[in-house]
Amino acid sequence: MALEALLIEDSKTQAAQIKDTLESVGLRVRVAFDGPDGLRDAIENPPSLIVLDVKLPTMDGFQVCRRLKRNPATQDVPVIMLTEKADPKATMSGLRAGADDYIPKDIFAAEHLINTLQELGIL
């Protein structure tokens, strides 16, 4: 049975692109469009992987990541943050929040995402 990823991304266009990438390597993907919905979904039914956007309405990705890592139900689920904001301070904030990787949304993002999934043993 395919592993399941939870994608938390408010942009429907970007969510569709990232979902395609994850499905192309055999993952089943469910999508939440904001932080609180994503948190609820992750805690109620912990996935094998969470791909998390940084810029989200209501609660940003750093807050979501910290809460995921503090909750016993989700603390061991790998979190990969995808972002348009990749300056040093934001990168360290993502990693300190507990993200396993922090990947800029550039033309290499899909390849880096897949490489990281392989390295984390998800693929």
Next chain:
Amino acid sequence: MARLSGPYFVQPPVMSVRVEDSMDVMIVRDTVRRAGSLLGFSPANRAQLASAAATLAELVLKTGEPQDLHLNGVRQGEKVGLQISSEAPWLANVATSNVLIALRSKLGDLVDEILVEGNDPPNILLVMWLSEAVRRDGHREDEDGDDKP
């Protein structure tokens, strides 16, 4: 080809990226991630290395003068690391101590060492050690991390 410098023994991988326009910043990020992967750095450490290298590349772009960014393995005794370096002719008349303060304030959390060597032209070197990175990964989970960018 520009010299490879620094106090440490150089080992593969040895890569270079010419930084001339904003697209090259993405290529720098990609290349440093690949180099970090070859040396065994974790995804999180590769994210740090990519951010440090991209910041240096953006600095090069701001000067308007193309430079080669060098990404190479380094060794000191048992320690293995990744070094990111670039010549910085625009800093030729700036006090090294001031350059180091500025670089450490911007990049200090991302890498283990920041060095400025020589003056003709100066060479900026950023190093992350694999053994330090492993220790850092272990400690990261214990950090409170309530900071925001």
